[in-house]
Amino acid sequence: MKEAEKMITALVDVREDFPILKRQINGHRLVYLDSAATSQKPKSVIDRITKYYETSNANVLRSVHTLAEEATEQFEESRKKIAGFIHARYPQEIIFTRGTTESLNVIARAWGDKFLKAGDEIVLSPVEHHSNLIPWQQLAERVGAHLRFIDLERDGTITVDAASARINSKTKIVALSAVSNVLGTINPIADIAILAHEVGAIIVVDGAQSVPHQITDVQKLGIDFLAFSGHKMLGPTGIGVLWGRNELLNALDPVIFGGEMIEYVDRENATWAELPAKLEGGTPNIVGAIGLGEATDYLEKIGMPRIEKHVQALTEDAYRRLSSIPDVTVYGPSSPHTGVVSFNIAGVHPHDVAQVLDSQGIAIRAGHHCAQPLMQWLDVIATARASFYLYNSSIDVDSLVDAIKLTRRYFKNGP
Ligand code: PMP
Numbered sequence: 554m555k556e557a558e559k560m561i562t563a564l565v566d567v568r569e570d571f572p573i574l575k576r577q578i579n580g581h582r583l584v585y586l587d588s589a590a591t592s593q594k595p596k597s598v599i600d601r602i603t604k605y606y607e608t609s610n611a612n613v614l615r616s617v618h619t620l621a622e623e624a625t626e627q628f629e630e631s632r633k634k635i636a637g638f639i640h641a642r643y644p645q646e647i648i649f650t651r652g653t654t655e656s657l658n659v660i661a662r663a664w665g666d667k668f669l670k671a672g673d674e675i676v677l678s679p680v681e682h683h684s685n686l687i688p689w690q691q692l693a694e695r696v697g698a699h700l701r702f703i704d705l706e707r708d709g710t711i712t713v714d715a716a717s718a719r720i721n722s723k724t725k726i727v728a729l730s731a732v733s734n735v736l737g738t739i740n741p742i743a744d745i746a747i748l749a750h751e752v753g754a755i756i757v758v759d760g761a762q763s764v765p766h767q768i769t770d771v772q773k774l775g776i777d778f779l780a781f782s783g784h785k786m787l788g789p790t791g792i793g794v795l796w797g798r799n800e801l802l803n804a805l806d807p808v809i810f811g812g813e814m815i816e817y818v819d820r821e822n823a824t825w826a827e828l829p830a831k832l833e834g835g836t837p838n839i840v841g842a843i844g845l846g847e848a849t850d851y852l853e854k855i856g857m858p859r860i861e862k863h864v865q866a867l868t869e870d871a872y873r874r875l876s877s878i879p880d881v882t883v884y885g886p887s888s889p890h891t892g893v894v895s896f897n898i899a900g901v902h903p904h905d906v907a908q909v910l911d912s913q914g915i916a917i918r919a920g921h922h923c924a925q926p927l928m929q930w931l932d933v934i935a936t937a938r939a940s941f942y943l944y945n946s947s948i949d950v951d952s953l954v955d956a957i958k959l960t961r962r963y964f965k966n967g968p
Contacts, residue, residue, distance in 0.1 A: 564863045567855060568944045570595040581914025584952045589734050589762060589893045589940030590918050591784045594848075598787055601847040605840050613839055614813060614830065628839050631846025632829070635794060638849040639779065640770040643799055645828040649837050652793030653761040654684040656780030657728075659795055659832065660757055661688035663805040664778070665726065671697030673725040676754075678703045678711050678740075679930050680733045683923040685759040685780075689728055698725070705930065708886040709736040713744045720745075724754040731763035735922045735938065736885030737868055737893045739763075746775040755801070761785055762892055765942070766864050768857045777801055783841060788848035792841030795832070802828050809834035860943045865891040867941045871950045878954070880961055884931060895922070895936040898957065901964045903937040909960040915952055 568574050571593045576583045585593060605627065611620035613628045629644070636644040650656045665688075669675075675689045679702050693700055701719045703711055711729070720727060727749040731742050742758055749756040755777040760769060764779075765786035771779055778801065783792040797805075807814050807825060814834040816824045825831045852860065869887065871894045876883045880899040898906055903919035910917050918938045921928045928934060939953055 564855070564859065564943050564946070567595075568946070570597070570851075571944050572596055572599070574944060578914040578916070579912050582952075584913075584915040584945075584949045586939040586941065586945065586949060586953060587916045587918050588765075588785070588942035588945075589938065591790065592765065592787050592942055593944065594787055594789070595851050597851050598789070598844050598847045602789065602840050602844045605843050610840075612836055624839060627843050627846075628837070631842045634846040634849050635842075638769070638853070639764065639794075639796060640772055641796055642772065646796055646799055646802060648795040648797070648802065648829050648832045649842050650780075650793045650795050651791055651838070652782035652784070653682075653759060653780045654782075654793075656778075656793055656795035657684050657757070657759065658688045659808055660778050660780070660797070661692045662808045663832075664755070664801065665689075665692040666695065667804070667806060669696045669698050669725055672723065673698040674701050674721070674723040675699070676701045676703065676716070676719045676724050676727045676749075678729055679705060679926050680709065680711070680736060680738070680924065681728070681730055681926070682734055682759065682761065683925070684761075685728055685730060685757075686926065689726070699723075703729075709733070709884065709927075709930075710738050710886055711740050711745075713741050713748070716741075716745045717748055720748045720752055720754065722752055724749065724752050726757060727754055728757040728759070730759040730761070731769075732766065732892055733885070733924075733927075734762045734893060735895050735924050735927055735936065737872075737890040737895075738885055739889050739891060742776065743774050746777075750775070765852075766892055767861045771796060783845040783848065786845075786848055787851055788845035789838075789841045792838045792845050794845075799828070802832065805832065807831050807834060811835050813837075855943060861891075863943060864941050864945075865889065867945055867947065867950060868892055868894055870947065871939060871941070871953060874950065874954045875957060878957060878961065880965075881957065884936060893938050893940040895938045896957075897933060897936055898961050898964070901960065903935045905964070906937045906957070906960050909963060910953075910956050913952070913956045913959070915956050917953075 609623040611624040613625040746756045757778040760781040764781040779796040784790040883896045907919035
């Protein structure tokens with residue numbers, strides 16, 4: 554615990570870098586515990602966006618004037634930074650999208666429609682966010698494939714053995730989140746990737762909750778596609794990434810047709826540009842990509858190993874302390890457990906919990922967290938969820954725990 558305590562306080566000073574955290578909410582210091590929904594942004598990212606618009610704004614990849622060249626250079630520089638951040642082999646493996654949802658939809662359309670056929674199987678888990686479920690449901694319906702779900706342990710973890718029991722010669726796609734946005738579980742992606750490849754399937758990883766918090770090395774993980782969102786890792790909204798192995802991306806046909814993504818067009822036909830342009834039809838979110846590049850600089854400056862340890866220590870501390878409050882049920886394993894703590898207070902609707910906490914300046918999420926099949930598995934209609942990032946500290950966990958005790962007393966005994 555000593556080591557964990559050290560880590561918990563180690564990053565407190567970064568709070569100063571996040572202007573919004575100076576706000577008072579309902580007369581209290583803002584305690585932002587909703588980073589799994591979207592993270593706050595450091596001043597360096599906010600300033601970078603302003604600087605781009607004030608000094609270099611132009612469209613990319615089109616004109617040869619100075620501003621257009623500057624904009625293109627900065628846009629492509631960001632692609633290189635993001636490739637480095639996830640240890641991709643080539644910058645052109647980074648395809649800019651609007652976020653995780655769009656990335657997963659593109660994979661399902663572009664890879665799934667081309668390579669899946671009737672009777673093939675797609676292996677998922679019951680924990681998945683709707684973004685990593687519905688595109689596969691739709692794909693299965695279009696081509697006549699079947700979804701297969703890995704059995705969860707009682708605490709919601711996914712084991713390699715359970716994955717192995719679902720993966721067979723009919724499996725063509727395994728699609729899993731690396732970290733659950735409800736249970737905080739960390740899935741054994743590298744081992745499951747080996748199982749997928751043994752039967753000739755591909756593995757698609759939803760990295761929405763893992764890329765912001767852990768070192769991501771797509772080569773070491775041995776995965777085929779990765780989807781993640783900029784806004785959950787200190788970047789702007791509306792920008793995300795689809796990463797794929799070069800040879801897989803090369804095999805895809807575009808799903809968005811129009812400007813920027815062509816090589817040659819005549820009245821009847823068109824041919825496609827090289828990667829990454831082939832998969833980035835239309836004017837991209839230029840400033841979003843540049844802001845995300847700046848966010849990766851900031852994360853690397855603080856250090857991903859430090860962030861990973863800090864967030865996991867805070868999350869496990871919150872898990873332990875909330876579990877010890879009577880009437881409180883906390884979901885998922887106690888350890889390892891990262892990023893989010895989902896819980897319920899017996900007899901109190903999570904929306905009411907969130908409302909009482911808001912009155913104390915504490916922002917949490919309440920609802921099904923876009924994971925309704927998981928709510929069905931947990932046999933609840935919703936949960937409250939506190940989520941943590943590098944700017945949170947043990948002081949925030951103290952505030953959360955005190956407010957939960959207050960909420961419980963309030964609903965049990967009245968005001
Ligand atoms: N997958 C997971 C695990 C998530 O937590 C989220 C965001 N809540 C998404 C996918 C979807 O991300 P976005 O809305 O940024 O596309």
